[in-house]
Amino acid sequence: MSINGRAFLAGAFEHPGRELPNDSLAQIHATVCLGALADAGLTMEDVDGYFCGNDAAGAGWISMADYMGLRNLRYMDATESGGASPIYHVSHAAAAIAAGKCSVALVSLAGKPRTGIQPGGGGPVVPEDGFEGRMYGVVGSTSTYALAARRHMYEYGTTSEQLAEIKVAATIHASHNPNAFLRKVLTVEDVVNSPLIADPLHRADCCVITDGGGAVVVVSPEIAASLPRASVKILGSGEAGKIVNGGRTDLTYSSAVWSAPRAFAEAGVTPADVDYVSIYDSFTITVLMMLEDLGFCEKGEGGRFVQDGALVAPFGRLPFNTDGGGLANNHPGHRGGITKLIEAVRQLRDEANEGVQVPDCQIALVHGNGGDLGTRMRSATMILGREDS
Amino acid sequence: MTTVRTDSALPVPAPIINPDTAEYWAATLEGRLLITRCSQCGEASWYPRPICPFCHSTDTVLEQASGRGTVYTFSVVRKVPGPWAKAAPYVLAYVELEEGPRMMTNIVDCPVEDVSIGAPVEVAFFDTGEGSALPRFRLVDA
Known part of the structure; x- marks a missing residue:
C-alpha cells in the first residue's frame, strides 16, 4: 500500500513567538494546534488522530490530549525521532489515514529552550553511556557535528567558506520574514569570522535557539476536498536509521541515503523534479551533507553545489528553507522538523513571504535528520505536491 | 601496562557501570583497553556489549x-x-584502533594545534x- 495521494496536509501554523517566557510548554502546543486547525478550517472536535514527540508536556500524547480536550481520538503515535519526529508523524498519519484508522490527524511540536526547561532527551542509562558523549566533553551537538564536518573537509576538500554560503542563503531568506529570529543578512566573511565554537564550526554555522513551535493537520482526500483552503498532497515518504555499526563509524554520509530513495520511489519523482527543499539545518554541515545524500549532487560535491547562490530563492537552482530555516528563523525546542513541513506547505500554496516564493512551485521535498551526524541518527524524507498534482 | 593517571587536565566523568560493561571497566583500572571480539565471525566491535552487532552471535x-591507533577525525572544542x-x-576525536573499530575519545597531553x-x-x-578509568589518547611518533 502506498500513501501517495491518500492523505493531504490541510493546515499548518508556526507560532510567531521566539521568546515565550510567559507561556507554558503545553500552552504552546495548544496554541499551534488551534492555529493549524483554524488554518485548515477544522476544530478540535474534528480531530481523531494525534501525534507528538518527546517535546510534548507530560506523559506523551495522553497529557496533551487531556490538556487540549481531544476526546475523539482513535489513533495516537508518540514516535520519538529527535528533530525529525514531525516528519515521521506526518508519514505515519498518512499511513493511518490510508488504512482508515483516522481521518483528521494533528501533529504538534513545541519547546522553550530560551526561557524554560526542555523535557525529553535520552534516559539516564542508554547503552552507549560511558563510551561517548558526556564522557568526552560533548555538550549539545556542535562538537560532534564538527567531527563530521572535519572529516568531510579532509575527504572532499570542503571549505568553511562553502559552508558559510548556506548560512548566507538562510539569512537572505530570513530578511524577508518579519518573525525571523535573525533578520540581518550575513556575508561569507561574517560567518567565517564569527567565533569558533568547535572547529571547524563557527557560531554562525549553528542554528538559532528559540522558544516556540508549530503544528500541521493531515486529512483524508475526502476531507481535503471539502475544505475551502488549498491542501498539499503527500506524494511519498521514506524513513531510515544509521547506526554507529559496532565501531565501523563513517561520518561522511547520513541515513538520508536510504530514506530519500524510498520517498522518491513512492512519489514517482526524481531530484530533478524538485522545485523547493526544506532541509533540517541544525548546522551548515547538515545541509551540505543532506544535499549530497538526498541526491541533488554527487557525494563530496556539496561544497561546490552551494556556491554562487544555488540555494537562494526565488531563482537559485534549488531554493531551500525560504523562511530562514533553523539557521536564521526558528528552531523551537532544538527541533527543526515542524518548521520544515510548514514552509513547504507555504511554498506549495504560493504563500511564502514576498521575495522568496518559488515561481510555479509544484514539488517540494522535506527532510529531517534526527540525532547526530557524529554518531547515530534517524532520517525522514517526504515529497509533497500541490493539491491537484 | 600503563598506569592509571590522576593528573587529568579535563573533567573525568564516571560511567554508569552495568552487567554488560563491568569487565571492561574493571580492566581500565589496570590500564588495559578491552574490545569485543566475536567468537563466531571473528570481528572486533565497539562499544563493549555481549552481542556481536555484525553477526548477532552472543558468543563474544x-x-x-x-x-x-590513528586519529580518524577531531574537533577543537573552544566554547562550551x-x-x-x-x-x-x-x-574531541574518533580514534581508529589498530584492531579496526573507531571510538570517540579525547586527544590529550599536547597543544590542540598539533592534532591532525x-x-x-x-x-x-x-x-x-x-571504580573506573577513562581511556583517552596521546600523540606518539609514527
Whole structure:
C-alpha cells in the first residue's frame, strides 16, 4: 500500500513567538494546534488522530490530549525521532489515514529552550553511556557535528567558506520574514569570522535557539476536498536509521541515503523534479551533507553545489528553507522538523513571504535528520505536491 | 601496562557501570583497553556489549586491544557551557584502533594545534575516582 495521494496536509501554523517566557510548554502546543486547525478550517472536535514527540508536556500524547480536550481520538503515535519526529508523524498519519484508522490527524511540536526547561532527551542509562558523549566533553551537538564536518573537509576538500554560503542563503531568506529570529543578512566573511565554537564550526554555522513551535493537520482526500483552503498532497515518504555499526563509524554520509530513495520511489519523482527543499539545518554541515545524500549532487560535491547562490530563492537552482530555516528563523525546542513541513506547505500554496516564493512551485521535498551526524541518527524524507498534482 | 593517571587536565566523568560493561571497566583500572571480539565471525566491535552487532552471535569475548591507533577525525572544542568550560580548548576525536573499530575519545597531553587526521596515538587512562578509568589518547611518533 502506498500513501501517495491518500492523505493531504490541510493546515499548518508556526507560532510567531521566539521568546515565550510567559507561556507554558503545553500552552504552546495548544496554541499551534488551534492555529493549524483554524488554518485548515477544522476544530478540535474534528480531530481523531494525534501525534507528538518527546517535546510534548507530560506523559506523551495522553497529557496533551487531556490538556487540549481531544476526546475523539482513535489513533495516537508518540514516535520519538529527535528533530525529525514531525516528519515521521506526518508519514505515519498518512499511513493511518490510508488504512482508515483516522481521518483528521494533528501533529504538534513545541519547546522553550530560551526561557524554560526542555523535557525529553535520552534516559539516564542508554547503552552507549560511558563510551561517548558526556564522557568526552560533548555538550549539545556542535562538537560532534564538527567531527563530521572535519572529516568531510579532509575527504572532499570542503571549505568553511562553502559552508558559510548556506548560512548566507538562510539569512537572505530570513530578511524577508518579519518573525525571523535573525533578520540581518550575513556575508561569507561574517560567518567565517564569527567565533569558533568547535572547529571547524563557527557560531554562525549553528542554528538559532528559540522558544516556540508549530503544528500541521493531515486529512483524508475526502476531507481535503471539502475544505475551502488549498491542501498539499503527500506524494511519498521514506524513513531510515544509521547506526554507529559496532565501531565501523563513517561520518561522511547520513541515513538520508536510504530514506530519500524510498520517498522518491513512492512519489514517482526524481531530484530533478524538485522545485523547493526544506532541509533540517541544525548546522551548515547538515545541509551540505543532506544535499549530497538526498541526491541533488554527487557525494563530496556539496561544497561546490552551494556556491554562487544555488540555494537562494526565488531563482537559485534549488531554493531551500525560504523562511530562514533553523539557521536564521526558528528552531523551537532544538527541533527543526515542524518548521520544515510548514514552509513547504507555504511554498506549495504560493504563500511564502514576498521575495522568496518559488515561481510555479509544484514539488517540494522535506527532510529531517534526527540525532547526530557524529554518531547515530534517524532520517525522514517526504515529497509533497500541490493539491491537484 | 600503563598506569592509571590522576593528573587529568579535563573533567573525568564516571560511567554508569552495568552487567554488560563491568569487565571492561574493571580492566581500565589496570590500564588495559578491552574490545569485543566475536567468537563466531571473528570481528572486533565497539562499544563493549555481549552481542556481536555484525553477526548477532552472543558468543563474544572481551580481548585486550593494543591501545594504539590513528586519529580518524577531531574537533577543537573552544566554547562550551558547564563544567567543561574551563577545560577548553580541548580535542574531541574518533580514534581508529589498530584492531579496526573507531571510538570517540579525547586527544590529550599536547597543544590542540598539533592534532591532525591520521596522526598516530596511544591510549592513556585517567581515574574517575569511582571504580573506573577513562581511556583517552596521546600523540606518539609514527
